[in-house]
Amino acid sequence: MKKLFYFVIALLVSMASHQKLSAQSIDLAPIASGLNAPVDIKSAGDERLFIVEQVGLIKIIDLTTNSISPNAFLDISSLISTGGERGLLSMAFPADYNISGKFYIYYTDTTGSSVISQYSVSNQDPNQADPNGSVILTYTQPFANHNAGCMQFGPDGFLYIASGDGGSGGDPGNRAQDNNTLLGKMLRLDVTGSSNGNPYSIPASNPFASSAGADEIFSTGLRNPWKFSFDSNNIWIADVGQNATEEINRQSVSNNIANYGWRCYEGSNNFNVQASCPPVADLVFPLAEYNHTGSGLNKCSITGGYVYRGNDFPNLQGTYFFADFCSNEIGMLDASQSNPVIRYTSPYTGAGFSSFGVDQNNELYVAHRNTGTISRIVDTTASFETPSFLALKLYPNPADSSITIQTDDNSVKTYKIFDARGKVVSKGTLSATKTIDISIVKSGIYFVNCKGMSTQYSKRFIVR
Numbered sequence: 001m002k003k004l005f006y007f008v009i010a011l012l013v014s015m016a017s018h019q020k021l022s023a024q025s026i027d028l029a030p031i032a033s034g035l036n037a038p039v040d041i042k043s044a045g046d047e048r049l050f051i052v053e054q055v056g057l058i059k060i061i062d063l064t065t066n067s068i069s070p071n072a073f074l075d076i077s078s079l080i081s082t083g084g085e086r087g088l089l090s091m092a093f094p095a096d097y098n099i100s101g102k103f104y105i106y107y108t109d110t111t112g113s114s115v116i117s118q119y120s121v122s123n124q125d126p127n128q129a130d131p132n133g134s135v136i137l138t139y140t141q142p143f144a145n146h147n148a149g150c151m152q153f154g155p156d157g158f159l160y161i162a163s164g165d166g167g168s169g170g171d172p173g174n175r176a177q178d179n180n181t182l183l184g185k186m187l188r189l190d191v192t193g194s195s196n197g198n199p200y201s202i203p204a205s206n207p208f209a210s211s212a213g214a215d216e217i218f219s220t221g222l223r224n225p226w227k228f229s230f231d232s233n234n235i236w237i238a239d240v241g242q243n244a245t246e247e248i249n250r251q252s253v254s255n256n257i258a259n260y261g262w263r264c265y266e267g268s269n270n271f272n273v274q275a276s277c278p279p280v281a282d283l284v285f286p287l288a289e290y291n292h293t294g295s296g297l298n299k300c301s302i303t304g305g306y307v308y309r310g311n312d313f314p315n316l317q318g319t320y321f322f323a324d325f326c327s328n329e330i331g332m333l334d335a336s337q338s339n340p341v342i343r344y345t346s347p348y349t350g351a352g353f354s355s356f357g358v359d360q361n362n363e364l365y366v367a368h369r370n371t372g373t374i375s376r377i378v379d380t381t382a383s384f385e386t387p388s389f390l391a392l393k394l395y396p397n398p399a400d401s402s403i404t405i406q407t408d409d410n411s412v413k414t415y416k417i418f419d420a421r422g423k424v425v426s427k428g429t430l431s432a433t434k435t436i437d438i439s440i441v442k443s444g445i446y447f448v449n450c451k452g453m454s455t456q457y458s459k460r461f462i463v464r
Contacts, residue, residue: 026316026330026345028366028375029420029445031066035059035372039149040090041357041365044097048127049359051367051374054087056080056107060127061374063359074119074129080107089149092159094191097121104159104191105133106151113140114147116161118191118199136191136199137216139182143167146224150304154188154230154253158203160218161187162225162237170242170272171263176221177277179213184262186225186237188218207257219251221260221283227304227355231320231335238304238322242266246302247286248322248333258284288333288340290324297347300326305356307335310363313379321364321377323353330366330377378420378445380460392450398462401439403448405430411453420445438463 032051040052049061051068056077060069080087086108093103101121109115119133141147146164154160165171165184176184193201202215209215224240230253237249239260245267251258264270264277267289292299305321320335328347333340352370359365364377393406405415410432417426417436425441428434430450441463450457 025380026332027378027380027445028348029378030373030375031063031365032061032068033371033373034068035374037087037369038367038372038374039087039354039369041355041367041374042091042093043357043359044093045360047360049357049365049374050091052088052091054089055082056088058088058091058129069127071128073127074105074131076105076107079109081110081112085145085147085149086112089147090151092151092153094153095157103129104151106149106161108141108147109138112144113138114163116151134199137189139163141166142173148225150225150227152228152230154235155233156203156253157192159189159191160228160235161189162222162228163187164224165222165262171223174263176223176262177264179208179217179220182214182216184220184222185217186219186222186228187216189216205256218256219258219260221262223262225304226302229304229306229356231307231309236304236307236320238302240301242271243292245269245289245291246299246324247289248302248304248320249284250287250335251284260284287338288342290331290342296344297327297329299324303353303355305366306358306364308362308364310358310361312363315379316377321356323356323366325352325354328353376420392448392457392459394448394459394461398464399438400464401437402435403438403461404433404435405448405450406433407450407457409452409457412450412457415448415450418447418449
């Protein structure tokens with residue numbers, strides 16, 4: 001953790017404050033650590049983040065204090081198989097969670113099968129779940145890998161479940177193209193009702209709801225869609241590749257017949273094209289893709305993220321964020337483009353980025369599986385303009401117990417210091433030069449804002 005922190009310091013200090021947004025204009029502000037293999041981040045629509053640990057626990061981070069609750073929200077460690085790609089992998093809150101108290105989890109059980117279960121929050125404690133859940137769907141996994149590992153409620157109110165192709169390598173059973181199996185698919189369920197003896201019903205617009213094929217299927221041809229998300233009416237699916245290519249898919253949720261091509265194609269490249277493969281015209285090819293060795297560091301496994309729709313960092317609006325688990329780089333692209341260019345940050349050595357998540361305000365977070373850390377993604381050029389850079393000086397930077405503000409604008413009378421989440425940690429009056437005690441402030445990234453008669457000045461600094 002210390003190594004990561006000093007890497008952030010070195011990176012930030014070396015950057016020009018007034019540069020235009022680029023891949024290296026974002027950075028990570030750690031908000032919590034000490035977690036055990038975090039693999040999912042979800043919000044219930046309040047000042048909490050729910051962190052799914054692969055070992056079978058769900059923890060809560062209180063965003064008002066950035067503290068982790070002492071007790072697990074839910075512990076199903078006795079129900080799961082762990083190791084490799086197995087374990088407790090995801091959770092999802094429906095839009096009416098604050099009323100119904102129901103939520104859903106996805107895990108691999110002690111036999112290795114994939115299980116989706118429904119749980120409820122305790123009636124006595126909002127930070128504690130009722131430990132008794134009910135299984136709503138189970139399907140067998142022939143191998144230990146490619147369990148996928150993500151659930152989300154879509155804009156249509158249905159529960160979407162990413163299912164891997166069953167594992168091994170190369171999809172030996174061609175399951176992703178087999179419409180009679182749930183493997184290698186995106187599934188979609190209506191969990192508000194029941195039908196045919198199942199504790200869920202099938203949306204009428206699912207492609208095989210009234211024809212041959214598994215009713216639960218929404219789309220096909222996926223290898224191992226580890227993470228996906230929604231942006232308005234679009235679904236963004238990051239599908240982990242075989243040996244060469246990682247892919248990012250974007251489709252409208254109204255397209256309920258999408259076939260993403262695996263195992264016939266890995267990304268847009270031929271993999272195992274045979275006469276039985278669908279015509280190219282019937283397939284959906286990636287919006288963007290990258291290969292493992294084509295540029296920079298060796299890559300191997302994409303972790304899908306979100307399109308940024310928060311308010312704190314306007315420069316990031318409309319940017320899709322993702323990561324590569326092996327290179328420890330965060331990637332980004334313009335979500336409005338039809339042929340977007342991928343940009344990467346420098347690597348965050350040892351992070352093992354496993355998941356992204358958003359809070360109630362759509363601010364973006366990322367999980368470092370290998371270090372047990374949750375960080376917020378911040379724009380290091382936020383609120384920085386050339387006048388601010390020239391008229392406002394901060395020193396020392398990085399700072400320890402105090403920071404001195406110096407400005408050449410005599411109209412400046414007040415200052416505020418914000419943390420990376422936008423919370424005010426100090427404010428007061430200001431003359432030309434003022435030294436402020438920050439000895440009780442936690443280590444991290446901060447911003448100072450000074451108001452003049454007609455101008456606002458802002459600058460970033462680090463507290464060690």
